[in-house]
Amino acid sequence: MKIEFEECLKDTPKFRQYLSKEENDIEHLEQRLERIIKMCTVAVDSGKDYIKNQSAFATSLWDLQKHFSNDKNAHNALGKVIHCFQEMNKYHTILLDQASRTVLKNLSVFVKDDINQVKDYKNHFTKVSESLDNALIKNAQASKNRPQEVQEAVNILAATKSCFQHTALDYVNYITLLQSRKIPAILSTLLDYYQACGTYFHQGSDLCNDFDEFFKSVSDEVNSMRSSYHQLEKSMQNRHTSVNDYTENNINQSVNRIEGYLFKRKSKGFKTWCRRWFYLCDNQLVYRKRSHEESYTVMEEDLRICTVRPFNDNDRRFCFEVISPTKSHILQADSADMLSAWINALQKSIGAALQFEPQTRRPSSSSPSSNIGSSKKKIHWEQFLKIPGNSTCCDCKGSEPRWASINLGITLCIACSGVHRSLGVHYSKVRSLTLDAWEPENVKVMMELGNDIINKIYEANYTEESGILQATENCENAIREAYIKAKYIEKKFVCQIDSVAIEMGLNAEGGNSENDQSDESKKWGVKKFRRRHRKDSSSKSDDDSINFPSMNLNLSREHLLLVGENLNNSTVQCDNRGILGSDQESTEGEDNIIEEGSLATFNSNLLLYKASAVHNLPVMSMAFALGADKLWKNSEDLNRTPLHQAVLSGSVMACEYLLLNGVPINTADDLGYTPLHLATQKGCIAQTYLLLKHKAQYDSEAKDGKKPIDIAVDKRNADIVTLLRLTRLNEEIGVNDEGNGEDETYKDVMKDFSNFASSQPRLLRNRNENASPSRNETEDKE
Template identity: 40%
Template sequence: MIDTGKAFCAANNQFMNGIRDLAQYSSKDVLVENSLMKFSETLQEMTNYHTILFDQTQRSIKAQLQTFVKEDIRKFKDAKKQFEKVSEEKENALVKNAQVQRNKQHEVEEATNILTATRKCFRHIALDYVLQMNVLQSKRRSEILKSMLSFMYAHLTFFHQGYDLFSELGPYMKDLGAQLDRLAVDAAKEKRDMEQKHSTIQQKDFSSDDTKLEYNVDAANGIVMEGYLFKRASNAFKTWNRKKPDHIRRWFSIQNNQLVYQKKFKDNPTVVVEDLRLCTVKHCEDIERRFCFEVVSPTKSCMLQADSEKLRQAWIKAVQTSIATAYREKGDESEKQEKKCFPSAGSLEPGSESKEKLLKGESALQRVQCIAGNASCCDCGLADPRWASINLGITLCIECSGIHRSLGVHFSKVRSLTLDTWEPELLKLMCELGNDVINRIYEAKVEKMGVKKPQSSSQRQEKEAYIRAKYVERKFVARHLASVSLPEDGASAVPQHQEEKRHSSSERSPQADKHGATSPKEGEKQEASVLCDSKQLPPGLQLYRAAYKKNLPDMAEALAHGAEVNWVNIAENKSTPLIQAVLGGSLVTCEFLLQNGANVNHRDVKGRGPLHHATVLGHTGQVCLFLKRGANQHATDEEGKDPLSIAVEAANADIVTLLRLAKMNEEMRESEGLCGQPGDEIYQDIFRDFSQMASNNPEKLNRFQQSDSQKS
């Protein structure tokens, strides 16, 4: 019984391991994973109790009875042997005494003496034998009952432990049963919906039913895009047709700056292109098949065919974007190796000493977690968060980051603090905000409303509901009535006579006056002249003013109150917050607005966009940033001047170089199909050098040449 019980416990342990493995395979289903883990832990405890029961059985029955058999019964058997021996001797003495002849007197006396001694010894041994039998019978009774009583107490303890264990599990099992009932109802409803869809699917037109078209360069698994493509043979015949179609249709993916494919799901990927930075991609219209494109490297080319024109365009765009990302990441790695300490991210602002210290010699995780409140998740409080929302400026745990991803990039853009590369201006943005700042804005009414903030141990559904209410519905943001009312078209609240006075008395720097752009000094006078005593401004105007003042917390508050990131101030030449950030001279403010969806190509009433204003003011770091974000460098203002002509007139050699290189790179892309051609790497290196200088030594970029009057 004991041996079989131990085998039973061993089999139970294997079963528990199987349940835990099943729970790990169900990690994406929180309900299944948690339930299986809880059940496996409970059953494991029961197996442990079983093991204890069999150990107690070993001690209470087997060990005690074996002692009884080996010691007490052995003594009884020895006494029995002695009794039998003496009995035999007595019989012999009787026989001998009976055989002695009457006339042999000395033999008679000897036989009589032996018989008497033997009888005396026999009685003594017989009494000892009877004593051993009585002792054995008494001890047998006590030993057996004692062993069985101990065994029954062991069973009693075992069942009490099981009862207590399942009493604690009972409420959870009851709740799970209720959830299963709801799941059954939901499953029945889903089944009806699917049956209805099946009944109507025959009516659908599948001529344009393409698979996944989007790509994501910031995907958590590192796969930018994946899907099936037809691949032309790379042999000398360049054939498409094979005996089996699946010989040429492969599962392609773009990952780790490489183009790879797999024949089967479990096969190791075959690398088609080892480094996308050395490649080009182009449409192929001169072959017999449709929807074809070619990826060309210095050593080979690969002809591929998509299932539709939309898919072909998506793949080409994904390859082009991956090439551009590969260049940027290579530049970031070189920058980290070259710099001994991390510089300030603002191209024209020194920043406080404490924030500068945060940006030196530490990893992105260490720098960001030094900010107040960032050492724990912004939404659930879990310690040591490793993810961040770059447009909100907060740190997140891995579970909350997944929920933020599901909100969409227009609400939250998630990036890893340990796996992704970080641009200087993005790190400075994170250090300007932080969990404490954002929670004071987005959780202002949590206590007042009596809402319980989820903890790290809360269910995912509870966290998701809270995060959606916090960032999407903004239920906890403190609403306030603006003391200055604005027209719906976004006009300024400043009275007309003060507007005229402000423009008539404004001062211009030599460079700004030459091209008609507002200088930072003039912007300060404009800000001082605005007539509004209350701090409670309309969200759009609050964002507009805070962008000039480089005040990221105020900007975040304005966006939380519903400010339009591209709000237009009609009374001030249709200027936007992004243009005000340029006039304020802050690179990190521009980055914050762009991360929150600001239009880099919006132009004011004079036809000038952010790139125009940055060029006029000589803000090289901002010029780099806008070019990276896709600013239109060919746009002209009302005087017919594009940024390059303005930079040439201003004699700013750095910006002229940047714009010319950007223009050359754009022309090369248009002619070849993507960046990555000879000379393009040189452009990337120079562009990266300017970006690093804008962060490290912004004063070196203020190199306007003297005007003719100054020279004379």
Template identity: 35%
Template structure:
């Protein structure tokens, strides 16, 4: 029995040791199986591709066609070339056949072989390609960049797909190469990218502009310095280089691709290192941030015991999380509970609202309600009403983001306030960040109130020059008239606001240039008679003449209204109060701002002439 027992124990020890050894090889067996699976898939894929290519080559040999061009990059950076039809951008929308080439991360074309090339997209990283099924022609696609879009037509469905794949492959290759270049530079060096985007100056139309040295690093460092922005908002990957400008969060490159697939009505993705950033957009990103937005969109994550994905999670897990967070909004706090929270941060730091300038005609202004106390109960407010209330003085961007997350209409109309919208209320509060936030989330810049006045009208009435410039950049209608038949320029002339008058005049001049097809292209080597085309010279001179006539009429009307004693007091530099016979503090006549405007217009005209 002892011998049998020892034999059984020896057998048990043998098999136990064998089991432990096999367990040590489990990970190796899994890796080997995964490699085998990948090899089988790649082999099947290559076999299928070779069979398809063999069939296509046979068909081409029978049909006498040339073989398809390869998508592999050649020694000179050439990816693909061929004939395409291009739709012109003029009023006639004519189509012309051109030779297009994808080479060195650019899309270019030329009319003939020896003609100079015309660059369509200077940097393929800043463009996208999409089909145009609603076009009047077949096999059309569109290449959309930050500054313009180009409609193209291929000869067949096969070539259409081939060109789209070529553009997409070139974009992916350019991003991969840029990522490798950044890694080789090291953390302390700044890349030399050129940014293409919407310029901060009025009427630039999104033209390309170079970035100052260190500008890219400054924007990324400033945005990432906000609490919580040093890691991705959705997966917590460190050093995110992308952002959602309408949400106000930072993202890693993988999460940014998922956000981009949601559509711009959910998330507008922009690069912190490639795109241009306006100052107001940078301040908006710093005012919101990942912490504030996650308090809204992840309010019930802990209560629901949901696990947030990490940096090492798969794309499918991150995509499911982002879709549930922003599209389905599963983790939002219910409406009755959310209203007790005050929305995090208060008004923008360092930017107190500026009081409105006194108007010559008080009836032009917005009808203001009684001042709301900060302790007003917001618990019973509709999301649209909450958005309207938060856009007022002082504005609260976190509360506005909270209202939008709970389904508030960004163009919600307050019937009790003369059909005012949140954008009009933010304009009355002179909050540039609140207006920028609403515009980024789809606010209509031309929606008017019951008096027919849009945001540009109210900015002109209140003398908010910065907001007027912002609305003009966002496509505000210069010719819109209120119920009294006045457009923004007429209101600016009535209030004698020289800055806004000049701004509106310049905007009208740029519209005239665009209508003439010039698009601001001025040859500085030409003489003054060639620089100042009629569409540019006539509005400038007419504005000066109108201002001179207006100021002259104001002067004589003001002078005739003075009594003799008042004129004597005015000669001494003092205003005179006739009923009380008391001299008041010195004051300027009402025509001084208009005269300043005239001098400014004549100075700009003279500078253009001298430059020619």
């Protein structure tokens, strides 16, 4: 059986495709058999040309063998038979009468009776199918305001559908039985002819004896086929009882696999209705015609931006509407049950797609900053692949990665991205390079890291002796999953903190090693860092070189060990489109500032704290890999968090990196200052916007009684005052408007701030500095 009977009952495109293939197959078989009959007739009628025509007959059998190229046993059996006939061809001079009674008669009967019977039933099936189509159209067109017309259409449809289902089963029955019978029918005819040859030709007896054993096995196989054929015939006759048990509830209606016919209203011209086979595929709603078409048409490319609802503004029943920001589609189901099933399945699919979307903040009336209109844009994703190591998958080294983990700063192939999604967003936040819109802050994070840096951190200690196979492009999914979990969750290949401490000159307990006991003045530090890029590879300068932080610890100057120095020296090139926007505008430059500390104090938490102060994302990544606590506060510095330090550094990318990796946003220091307080105090508009977008509490009060807006008013920073007041106003509007919180003016203004902060931060900062008091009057309170 090549087709399940349910496919016949559903009349799926797969069923129609099966019919087309089988019809072509039978036609091909008929042509070959007719040629065989013709050649045999010529051999009988043309005694003088018998030998020549016998050769042509053998040739036609070779063509027949090709028909069974997918059936090894039949293919081999035919090959043996044909070879035997060719050897016996020189002895066949008196077999004309026997050939006429075997080959010509049996195969002609097979063609006239069996094949023509299937062809006749094809015409009947086509007529019934057309009747069903007409009944479906009439049923769909029946006005719900005319009950009698509706009932008549329903009755006709039910009768026609039942007739069609029985006819379809009969048609498949005839085809299946024919395909099952053709091999034994043809082989048995040829075997009869072979036996006649052995009888009439004493000269070929020796040759026949050589093939007797083989042909005996073929004969047994044919008998077995015949027995199977009779059993199949009986089972096929019982299939009709399933029609009464079949209902449309048997259709697969899982969230991702619902499929079936819907009427689709055309959006142009006369807005006529056409019937198409719809299904869900990769967060897309697609459809195709019933037959003679392999390709499909995408109706909606991204279900995440769609909604679905019933549609009652016309006289057709069972209609619903799929709405996207740019268009609307009216579809019609066959029944109320199918209407409900489609709406529920589409809503669940939309929800499932949104759950797998990278973590962007959703509107919420309870959150004052939840409606901030993020400035997202499609990126020139090819530029990400120019970052060192990004041209291949970070984990399996597969080619052409098209996905990224935005909190890790790496590119991934589709197979590895699926495993990353399964880790959970607290480990990896996956986003498409080609399909998703990207926020400027995420782009900044991606440009600072890359596969080379992350792998030199997370694969530093990988060896084959670890007992874990390294993922490769074509490895099994179990190997890929085990490797990625060991790499990012268990962190088995990261240099342990004790090993790093010993390399820096410390023992495991935190004291100096024997070689360094006399040198108590040694310190460790993290250098201020920002990756630069250049547009022209032919012009290089000192500013073009990039010092990537590393796990190697080199003595940079006397008594100072820099963490993560000289991992790699390379440049990132990008074209004039320049997706890799620099963070230079939102920081205070490089200035070779180094955050230092005593070697005795070295630990992962302090490493993250100091790296955040100099916006050094690679070292921050190293600190997380070494086990830095996201909730840690520095008791030696007003109990501030790494996020406080990132804000003080002036870096948007450092703040975004910490927030992507789960560092709390509203933690207050000993003065009661949250990161939003400090961003307001420093006049960092881009950081203020970023914190509000991530749901920072805009009205928290410090110990001196000041809220962020009070600080902004004191600093006379009009833009930050506007941001904070709009956020508060939006919350009030949201509460008063039944929790909707969808004020369009607020979202437009916030989007403008995002665009300005991303594209022209220096101009935005200068504008506020010109309107602010002198720097002496705005000294940070620490």
